[in-house]
Structure formats: C-alpha cells, structure tokens
Amino acid sequence: MVTGGAGFIGSHLVGKLLMEDFKVIVLDNFFTGSLENIQMYVDNPSFQVIKGDIRGRKVVRETVKEADYIFHLAAIASIPLSFKKPKKINEVNVIGTLNLLEESLNSNVEKFIFTSSCAVYGKPVYIPIDENHPTNPLSPYGVSKLAAEHYCRVFYETYGLKTIILRLFNVYGPGQERSPYRGVISNFIEALRSGRAPVIFGDGEQTRDFIFISDVVNALMLALKAEGVGGMTFNIGSGTETSINKVAEHLLKIFGLDIKPIYTEARAGDIRRSCANINRAREVLGFRASISLDEGLRRYVNALKG
Numbered sequence: 455m456v457t458g459g460a461g462f463i464g465s466h467l468v469g470k471l472l473m474e475d476f477k478v479i480v481l482d483n484f485f486t487g488s489l490e491n492i493q494m495y496v497d498n499p500s501f502q503v504i505k506g507d508i509r510g511r512k513v514v515r516e517t518v519k520e521a522d523y524i525f526h527l528a529a530i531a532s533i534p535l536s537f538k539k540p541k542k543i544n545e546v547n548v549i550g551t552l553n554l555l556e557e558s559l560n561s562n563v564e565k566f567i568f569t570s571s572c573a574v575y576g577k578p579v580y581i582p583i584d585e586n587h588p589t590n591p592l593s594p595y596g597v598s599k600l601a602a603e604h605y606c607r608v609f610y611e612t613y614g615l616k617t618i619i620l621r622l623f624n625v626y627g628p629g630q631e632r633s634p635y636r637g638v639i640s641n642f643i644e645a646l647r648s649g650r651a652p653v654i655f656g657d658g659e660q661t662r663d664f665i666f667i668s669d670v671v672n673a674l675m676l677a678l679k680a681e682g683v684g685g686m687t688f689n690i691g692s693g694t695e696t697s698i699n700k701v702a703e704h705l706l707k708i709f710g711l712d713i714k715p716i717y718t719e720a721r722a723g724d725i726r727r728s729c730a731n732i733n734r735a736r737e738v739l740g741f742r743a744s745i746s747l748d749e750g751l752r753r754y755v756n757a758l759k760g
C-alpha cells in the first residue's frame with residue numbers, strides 16, 4: 455500500500471514496486487497528486503488506486519486490510535501552507551498517520567515505512583546533520599512530521615509494529631514540476647525553459663542537500679527489504695552540500711543560456727545551511743546516493759523534453 459501514491463515521490467515508488475512484481479494499492483485523495491502521475495499503471499492488473507482520504511477511518515481500514523507493507527507518503531508537504539493552515543496540516547499529517555498506525559495494528563501489516571523530512575531538525579547546530587541532531591522544527595509542517603514520527607516510534611516500542619522512518623532531504627526529479635509545492639530546482643527549470651532568469655532569494659550561498667528521485671526510491675526499497683530495522687530512523691540525502699548559486703550555475707550550463715540569476719530578498723525563516731550525514735543508511739541499509747547533482751539535473755531536464 456502506498457499512501458500518497460499519486461504524488462511526486464509516491465508515483466515513482468509505485469513504478470518500481472510494479473517492476474519488482476509487487477501488487478500495489480494506492481490510497482490518495484488527489485489533493486496535490488494527479489492521475490497523470492500514475493496514468494501509465496492503471497491498466498496493470500497488479501495496480502489498484504483508491505481515491506480516499508487518510509483521515510477517513512473506513513477507507514483506511516478497508517485499504518490497510520489488504521496490505522502487507524505500507525509506505526506512508528500521503529501528507530500536505532508545504533511549509534508555506536502549514537503557516538496558513540496549521541490545523542489542517544496537523545489533521546492530515548498527524549491524525550492521518552495515527553489512523554493508519556491504528557488500523558495497521560488491527561491488521562497484518564509487516565512493515566510501516568514513513569517518509570519524514572529534514573524539516574524536523576530546524577536550524578542546524580552542526581553539519582552534516584546526523585539522526586541524533588536535536589529536533590527543533592521551524593514550521594507547523596516540521597512539527598507535524600516530528601509528531602507523526604513520535605507516533606511511529608511509540609507504536610513500535612509499545613506494540614511492536616515495525617515502523618521505519620526515512621527523513622528525506624531535498625528531493626527533485628521528473629514529475630515534480632506537476633506539484634504545486636515544488637522546490638527550488640523545479641522552479642529554476644520552469645523559468646529557464648521559458649528563457650527567464652532564475653530567481654534566487656538572498657545571496658544564493660545558502661546550501662541544501664539535493665537528492666535525485668531514483669535514489670530516494672532505492673532507499674524506500676532498501677527499507678522494505680532490510681531485516682531488523684523496525685523502530686529505526688534514517689537520513690536520506692546525498693551527503694553533499696550544494697549552494698543555490700551552484701544549482702543555478704549547473705542549470706544555466708545545461709540549458710546553454712547566458713543569463714544572470716535575479717537576486718531578491720532572502721526569505722524569512724530560511725536556514726543557511728543543510729546537509730545530511732547518511733552514514734547510518736549506508737551502513738545499515740546499504741544505501742548510497744548514486745546520481746550526482748549534474749547527472750540528476752540533466753535527467754530531469756531531458757525527461758521534460760519528452
């Protein structure tokens with residue numbers, strides 16, 4: 455079962471699971487997800503999509519009943535929206551998760567893999583950020599992801615439900631352009647495709663850890679297959695720190711454009727630096743980020759050309 459399987463990351467995961475001969479059920483209310491993302495799977499007899507809300511007890515019960523493994527990706531993944539509608543974010547990201555966890559206990563779920571976020575860490579006190587770094591989220595979105603993580607942990611410790619938490623860093627890749635909450639890379643690409651200059655907030659020297667979608671899907675598959683990882687939390691990033699200026703530079707080269715980015719006021723609350731320490735995922739899951747930023751950007755841009 456993949457909650458949020460019609461979304462950016464979920465739809466790529468669905469493709470991989472079907473390729474590996476799993477039967478896949480998607481539960482998604484299409485809030486940000488789209489049919490376009492999963493259109494190519496709808497005729498596959500191993501694929502089923504249920505339009506429903508993770509806040510709805512009945513639909514969750516009936517879907518979870520069918521599942522051996524749950525990938526829980528459904529969420530409202532927008533920091534700006536979380537400031538505007540913190541209660542709604544709480545309902546979907548926290549209560550929705552709790553619904554799934556409770557129904558998993560009443561069923562035969564063997565593993566529950568939850569996609570959390572680097573937003574749980576807040577402002578880094580050291581870099582690279584490992585899993586023991588303090589968690590001080592700076593947005594209602596980060597709070598909701600952290601609360602959901604705690605529920606996953608408690609359900610493991612109390613009831614033995616094998617929950618695994620993956621804290622994803624900045625994911626990018628084909629399909630993200632369809633998400634209304636796409637990140638900086640998709641915004642830059644959209645601008646460059648129409649010959650406009652990318653807009654950079656602040657001086658562009660702020661850094662992030664960008665990870666290509668196929669590496670994230672690999673991490674999810676490794677979590678599915680690994681033994682003895684119940685109750686564990688893993689950072690999933692590239693382990694490389696990249697400035698926003700560098701991203702713009704790579705993309706301008708790929709597009710062969712000789713234009714300068716536009717610099718505008720820094721965004722309030724943006725952290726200065728971010729980079730994942732991925733040693734635990736490497737050692738325990740055998741994870742490695744195999745796609746460099748340049749390669750990932752080229753693949754993304756090529757995919758858009760069709």
Ligand SMILES: NC(=O)c1ccc[n+]([C@@H]2O[C@H](COP(=O)([O-])OP(=O)(O)OC[C@H]3O[C@@H](n4cnc5c(N)ncnc54)[C@H](O)[C@@H]3O)[C@@H](O)[C@H]2O)c1
Pocket residue numbers: 457458459460461462463464481482483484485486487488506507508509526527528529530531546550569570571572621622623624625626633637
């Ligand atoms: N994209 C990233 O860089 C990133 C980074 C860290 C964590 N994450 C996490 O990964 C997961 C997937 O993110 P994404 O980038 O694919 O976002 P996305 O918005 O493309 O996917 C989320 C999916 O959840 C669905 N959804 C939302 N509310 C729902 C509800 N109430 N009931 C059922 N379905 C619902 C949406 O329709 C969408 O298909 C999220 O949990 C997000 O918090 C993403």
